[in-house]
Amino acid sequence: MASPANPLPHSGAGVPPSSFEEATYRKVAWRLTPLLMLCYVVAYLDRVNVGFAKLQMSTDLHLSDAVYGFGAGIFFLGYFIFEVPSNVILHRVGARVWIARIMVTWGIISMLTMFVTTPTMFYVMRFLLGLAEAGFFPGIILYLTYWYPAHRRGRMTTWFMTAIALSGVIGGPVSGFILKSFDGLNGWHGWQWLFLLEGLPSLVVGVLVFLVLDDGIGKAKWLTAEERQLLESRITHEDASKEDLPIGRVLASPRVLLMSLIYFSFVMGLYGVSFWLPTIIKSTGVTDAFAIGLLSAVPFAAAVVAMVLVARSADHRRERRWHVALPAAAGAVGLVFSVIWAHSTVLAMASLTLATMGILTTLPLFWSLPTAFLAGTGAAAGIAMINSIGNLAGFLSPYAVGWLKQATGANDSGMFMLAAFMVLGGLLALSVPARLVSK
Structure with missing residues (x-):
């Protein structure tokens, strides 16, 4: 075991990590x-x-x-406006305070959504929710770069993003139960109880973040001096190969713009499924709210397994592009067959499961691409810009699906559109030079 007086060896490509290094990263993983x-x-x-x-x-x-599609999507306009400033603030003031602030404010706004009575109020609350949450996701992606080098970050990002799938596994049955069981209680509709009860955990977890999250390796008192030295040496070694560019240059970088377009394509698929999955399941003939909630959990449960296995393969092989492109293609196939087999709940669910597995698997592995060449304040701005532009798809996707469904009377056109974007994102990922992201 190396002492603080002696530099620790770098564990680069082809150099097996020591048991001390593996134990240290396991310790960090279980903490964060x-x-x-x-x-x-x-x-x-x-x-x-x-x-x-x-x-x-x-x-x-x-x-x-x-109207629903526009209201669901306007969240991302608020998100877009404050995304880059929020991430730069996080980089400067620290993750602990800023993530806690984000969580508490979005919890309050989500709960207040129970009082909307008109489309305009619905639009306003969704827009404010986007403003409140802006910076959370790119802030966590940035935060992981403070702790993990690229060849470990893919798996950690995947574990973090399995939360999307887990929220579907947990949220579907819970939401269906609240809608069915609380409807009429205290004179409130089930959907009002839904916003109230599902907003409360954000307040509690926000306080927890403020109490226990560390801003970085140097402030982690639960690490020994040797562990801190090892972790910092790995980050320093990787950052030496990156450029910490001025914010203006990062935001105008062709590489960052390409990453934004790739992410935009994948987010089109993500939110098309996330916002419309209950409606699609209902259209197959399932009418009970709790049954819809249970069925909606199935695709997300399968996605957890796919995300972990593909991320493990990507980190082991140190290959990113094909591990992004192939799941994107699978997601597209699933979307297409979900409407071809819409007459059958079983076949439609199988297709939606494949689509959800493919779409969710692309997302964490995508983030291993831009974080391989961005560093410092430039990384804070670049990651936020990619996420904010990409999440404009969160506005366009549900609105476009809703508009197409209303115009055609069916889900077909919307799902075909989402499938096309998944194919585009996969092809663009393959266009990224392998030397840029293979670390």
Whole structure:
């Protein structure tokens, strides 16, 4: 075991890590990953529970599919406006305070959504929710670069992003149960209880983040001096090969713009499925809210397994591009067959499961591409820009699907559109030079 007086050897490509290094990274993973996953579960639940609320609130508030789609998507306009500033602030003031602030404010706004009575109020609350949450996801991606080198970050990012799938596994049945069991209690509709009860965990977890999250390796008192030295040496070694460019140059970089377009394509698929999955399942003939919630958990449960296995393969082989492109193609196939087999609940669910597995698997592995060449404040701005531009698809996707469904009377056109974007994203990922991202 190396002492603080002697430099620790770098574990680069072809150099097997020591047992001390593996034990140190396991220690870090067990400290950070459960908390970060918990944060994202409650974040994603507050973001997409509107998909379940729609099952009742569309009737109660007389919202058309186009109005719902616009309201679901306007979240991302608020998100876009404050994304880059929020991430730069996080880089400067620290993750502990800023992530806690984000979680508490979005929890409050999500809960207040229970009081909307008109389409305009619905739009305003969704927009404010996006402003409140801006910076959370790119902030966590940036935060992981403080702890992990590229060849370890793919797996850690995947574990963090399995929270999307877990929120579907947990949120589907819970949301369906709330809609069915709480409807009418205290004179409130089920969808009002949904926003209230699913907003509360964000407040609790936000306080927890403030109490236990460390801003970086240097402030982690639970690490020994040797462990801190090892972790810092790995990050220093990797950062030496990156450029910490001025924010202006990063935002105008062709590489960053390419990454933004790739991510935009994948997010089109993600939110098309996330916001419309309950409605699609209902269209196959399932009408009970709790049954819809249970069925919606199936694709996300399968996605957890796919995400972990593919990420493990990518880190082991130190290959990113094909591990992004092939799941994207699988997601596209699943989307296409979900409408071809829409007459059968079983076949449609099998197709939606394949689509969800493919779409969710692309996302964490995508983030191993830009973080391989961005560093410092430039990384904070670049990651935020990629995420904010990509998440404009979160506005366009549900709105476009809703508009196409209303115009055609079926889900077919919307799902075909999402499939095309998944194929485009996969092809663009393959266009990224392998030397740039193979670390």
